[in-house]
Amino acid sequence: MKKYIRITAMALCTLALSACVDNVPVEEELPQDAVSFNYRIDGDYSLDYYVGSVITFQNTSPTQGTPVWSFGDGTAAEGNSVEHFYKVAGTYQVKLTIGDYSKSQVIMISDIKPLLSINPIEGGLCEVRTTEVTFSLEVPNPQNLPLEYEWILPAGTTNAAGEAMTTSHDRLPGALKFGNVGSQTVRLRVKMDGRELEEGSVNVQVGYNEDVPTLYYAVQGGHIMAYKLIPNVPSGMNVSPFDMGLSSGQHPFNLLFKDSSLYILDCGKQFYYVNDEDGVLGDGKITVMSKDGSKVEMMLTNAGQAAFDDPFYGYIDGDYLYFANRNTGIMRVGLNERNAVFSHATYPYWVQHTTLGYYNNGYNYGAIGGCFGKVDGVWYWTKFYNGYGIYRFLESDILPAAITQGDDTNIPQSGWVLQGMRPKSFAYDKNNGKFYFTLHDAGYGGFYACTLADLETIGASKSKLAPFKKLSVDGKAFEPNTTGKPVTVEGSGDEVVAICQMTLDEATGCVYFGYRNTHNDATCAPSGIYRYNPQKDKIEPVIEGPLVYGLVVNNNPSKLF
Amino acid sequence: MKQSKFIMTMAATVLVLASCAKHDFFDEDTITGKVGPESYWEVGSAVVGAGNSMDFTAQYYSSASEIDHSEVWYDIEETVDKTVTCPWTVSFTYTQSSNVTDQKRVSQLIQKYAHSPELWSDSLHAFLLKGSFPVSGTLAPFEWKQPAEFDSTKMVQYFGATYMNEFKDAVHQRMKFADYRKMYIGMGKLDSFTQFTDSTEDKNQGVGIYVYHFPKDRVTGEEIIPYAIDSIWETIGFAELIENTAGGYYEVEYKRSYALNALLRVYDVRGVYGRTVSKKIDIN
Numbered sequence: 087m088k089k090y091i092r093i094t095a096m097a098l099c100t101l102a103l104s105a106c107v108d109n110v111p112v113e114e115e116l117p118q119d120a121v122s123f124n125y126r127i128d129g130d131y132s133l134d135y136y137v138g139s140v141i142t143f144q145n146t147s148p149t150q151g152t153p154v155w156s157f158g159d160g161t162a163a164e165g166n167s168v169e170h171f172y173k174v175a176g177t178y179q180v181k182l183t184i185g186d187y188s189k190s191q192v193i194m195i196s197d198i199k200p201l202l203s204i205n206p207i208e209g210g211l212c213e214v215r216t217t218e219v220t221f222s223l224e225v226p227n228p229q230n231l232p233l234e235y236e237w238i239l240p241a242g243t244t245n246a247a248g249e250a251m252t253t254s255h256d257r258l259p260g261a262l263k264f265g266n267v268g269s270q271t272v273r274l275r276v277k278m279d280g281r282e283l284e285e286g287s288v289n290v291q292v293g294y295n296e297d298v299p300t301l302y303y304a305v306q307g308g309h310i311m312a313y314k315l316i317p318n319v320p321s322g323m324n325v326s327p328f329d330m331g332l333s334s335g336q337h338p339f340n341l342l343f344k345d346s347s348l349y350i351l352d353c354g355k356q357f358y359y360v361n362d363e364d365g366v367l368g369d370g371k372i373t374v375m376s377k378d379g380s381k382v383e384m385m386l387t388n389a390g391q392a393a394f395d396d397p398f399y400g401y402i403d404g405d406y407l408y409f410a411n412r413n414t415g416i417m418r419v420g421l422n423e424r425n426a427v428f429s430h431a432t433y434p435y436w437v438q439h440t441t442l443g444y445y446n447n448g449y450n451y452g453a454i455g456g457c458f459g460k461v462d463g464v465w466y467w468t469k470f471y472n473g474y475g476i477y478r479f480l481e482s483d484i485l486p487a488a489i490t491q492g493d494d495t496n497i498p499q500s501g502w503v504l505q506g507m508r509p510k511s512f513a514y515d516k517n518n519g520k521f522y523f524t525l526h527d528a529g530y531g532g533f534y535a536c537t538l539a540d541l542e543t544i545g546a547s548k549s550k551l552a553p554f555k556k557l558s559v560d561g562k563a564f565e566p567n568t569t570g571k572p573v574t575v576e577g578s579g580d581e582v583v584a585i586c587q588m589t590l591d592e593a594t595g596c597v598y599f600g601y602r603n604t605h606n607d608a609t610c611a612p613s614g615i616y617r618y619n620p621q622k623d624k625i626e627p628v629i630e631g632p633l634v635y636g637l638v639v640n641n642n643p644s645k646l647f
Numbered sequence: 648m649k650q651s652k653f654i655m656t657m658a659a660t661v662l663v664l665a666s667c668a669k670h671d672f673f674d675e676d677t678i679t680g681k682v683g684p685e686s687y688w689e690v691g692s693a694v695v696g697a698g699n700s701m702d703f704t705a706q707y708y709s710s711a712s713e714i715d716h717s718e719v720w721y722d723i724e725e726t727v728d729k730t731v732t733c734p735w736t737v738s739f740t741y742t743q744s745s746n747v748t749d750q751k752r753v754s755q756l757i758q759k760y761a762h763s764p765e766l767w768s769d770s771l772h773a774f775l776l777k778g779s780f781p782v783s784g785t786l787a788p789f790e791w792k793q794p795a796e797f798d799s800t801k802m803v804q805y806f807g808a809t810y811m812n813e814f815k816d817a818v819h820q821r822m823k824f825a826d827y828r829k830m831y832i833g834m835g836k837l838d839s840f841t842q843f844t845d846s847t848e849d850k851n852q853g854v855g856i857y858v859y860h861f862p863k864d865r866v867t868g869e870e871i872i873p874y875a876i877d878s879i880w881e882t883i884g885f886a887e888l889i890e891n892t893a894g895g896y897y898e899v900e901y902k903r904s905y906a907l908n909a910l911l912r913v914y915d916v917r918g919v920y921g922r923t924v925s926k927k928i929d930i931n
Contacts (some may be wrong), residue, residue: 111679112679112682113681113682114678114679114680115680116678116680117678124755125753126755133781133782134784134785135781135785136785177749177751191751192749192750192751192752193751193752194723194752196785197781199785201698203698209687284789291741307728331694331696331931332694332929332931333929373693380692381691381692382692382694382929383692384692384693465678530878585870612796
């Protein structure tokens with residue numbers, strides 16, 4: 087009986103299995119909008135959509151009926167394929183209606199504008215006062231209307247004969263030399279049959295005649311800029327920044343440089359506390375720009391993940407870029423990685439609060455960090471909230487597992503300095519043994535220079551800071567907070583942007599930083615880029631005006647980049 | 648025991664049979680299109696100069712049909728930043744800013760690339776295409792920033808016809824005594840503000856510390872802005888209001904820039920295409 091039951095059961099199972107049919111999905115036509123259309127320009131200027139260009143609008147709708155077009159400029163037409171041109175530049179909504187259905191799409195019409203370009207330069211580099219530069223010009227002029235030109239040349243421009251030139255009314259200004267270093271903007275105003283077109287311009291990147299370091303900096307709401315650090319600028323020559331054409335992003339607190347690449351750490355829109363309980367407000371990223379700005383790549387993005395995991399501060403050591411989040415720890419990413427998406431699974435903490443013996447024995451949960459990096463082989467990590475100071479450690483001090491309570495046996499031997507003070511950034515010059523740091527404590531905020539031994543002497547005593555505080559040549563301080571009032575309005579009281587990075591010019595020993603005085607506090611220096619000059623023991627203005635976040639020196643000297 | 652085994656076996660069989668009526672919910676609830684080529688690409692950079700070309704490298708293959716050709720498509724989006732600041736006030740900082748990003752052209756075919764069997768890469772097990780696509784020179788960023796000379800035509804063109812009046816009204820609503828004083832003296836509208844100034848000792852701040860204000864109504868105790876002050880306000884133009892006399896420029900910025908969202912379509916001979924992910928590329 088058992089045997090029969092088994093046989094019957096097996097037979098039924100086999101029957102059942104063989105009865106199964108694998109339903110291969112049938113390929114079907116995908117649905118589309120009832121009304122759809124596209125537009126194009128054939129022939130010349132097909133990408134430009136100039137005023138006057140004939141545009142073909144093509145109905146691609148499945149709906150049958152008479153296509154009725156409204157071009158957004160008060161004109162209309164009927165037909166499956168219609169041609170139209172716009173008389174005035176602007177943005178128009180084109181609407182196609184077939185029966186009861188309709189669809190609108192946007193089209194931007196560009197005004198004719200002069201397109202300037204620089205002709206290839208022999209050797210590929212424009213040197214100040216030396217290299218002759220010529221230009222090409224294209225002014226689309228389908229109706230062959232009369233044109234008038236007005237070139238506006240930057241200060242210091244000369245013609246091939248060495249004669250100063252400020253303007254030219256020729257179609258092309260001939261060969262020019264530029265007397266100043268930096269982006270030199272050549273502008274061209276053109277009137278077409280008496281109507282002034284939008285101004286055209288081109289930036290000539292004018293380098294120096296000798297190899298010098300380059301300072302890169304990120305301007306708030308602006309671009310990544312570059313500036314040649316020329317020790318003794320020749321008389322009559324000005325040095326202006328190069329616009330690298332890359333947006334700085336939201337809050338690029340740190341820039342890093344290695345080999346021929348600039349790394350931009352942008353912690354995104356939100357850099358101070360926000361209730362991100364769903365962990366989705368992150369929008370920070372690390373971008374890599376080639377030193378000449380010609381190539382930009384995404385290294386790592388934190389978009390759509392926890393806001394506090396955005397990359398705030400960074401340091402390059404060996405083949406890794408180490409990056410700190412807001413208030414928990416430091417991760418690292420290989421320098422060659424591109425288009426990576428951050429997750430703690432892929433980029434686990436290299437060190438975090440709870441894997442150093444300082445936890446609850448120096449700093450506490452959620453201690454907010456600033457710049458970090460290595461000084462003489464020892465890691466320095468600034469903390470300016472919930473455990474102030476610079477916490478030092480060796481890689482061997484990192485504990486294998488998180489702790490909940492520090493104990494004296496776990497505290498790194500390197501120790502903790504500037505206890506109770508709020509450092510944000512630092513730099514170290516091993517050539518003169520000077521350690522530079524900034525504080526943003528009200529009444530003590532500013533720029534300091536001391537030796538590593540002095541750092542130990544200062545200890546936890548703010549009263550010992552005074553001899554090391556540095557002022558501008560006109561006696562102004564660089565306090566991020568003045569009697570409790572942040573001179574920068576960005577951020578919360580505990581998380582002001584302050585001086586968020588310092589960088590060393592190894593050739594001169596000068597230390598550069600951006601200072602933001604958005605309240606125009608007269609007791610403090612105005613906003614801009616400054617440098618501490620160890621030869622003069624003073625802080626000098628370098629570029630007045632810009633509100634600067636991160637900055638870094640490429641210490642490999644070059645004429646241009 | 649035997650009976651229960653028999654019943655369980657039969658029940659399992661019935662279950663198996665019932666489950667064999669295959670219910671593919673995805674198939675029932677979705678429309679299955681044709682399988683197009685698989686494709687992947689990387690562009691040379693996240694930025695491209697207006698008037699230049701962007702290099703790219705693409706890999707593609709198809710297990711359903713022969714490849715025919717590929718196409719780059721992109722749309723254009725525009726970002727406009729506008730900032731206007733009145734530098735004359737002290738009791739408040741008045742800046743109007745806006746940042747607007749809009750699509751300006753729909754995704755369009757930009758360039759076609761022929762397919763060739765010679766593109767096959769044994770190591771990648773895919774076709775490898777290296778190419779480039781053009782970007783219009785008209786899409787260069789434009790900036791009108793802190794001009795040394797005010798241009799009302801450009802102001803209207805970039806900010807709209809009503810903007811200047813709206814800005815002036817908004818500043819006016821926020822003006823207090825200290826703002827009028829700084830502004831009118833700074834602009835040279837008045838040599839002295841004394842005749843419009845009254846003061847009150849602020850004992851909360853300390854003995855002998857006075858706060859200054861317009862004369863107050865004796866009944867209500869509220870400050871009254873003198874008629875002369877309001878009259879002067881009417882004479883102040885928008886350009887004066889945003890002039891930074893120390894810097895020698897006007898506190899207005901208009902910045903316009905473009906980005907393109909590009910993707911590659913790879914078509915097979917049936918006209919079915921597969922597409923890569925879209926890459927956003929800023930134009931500079």
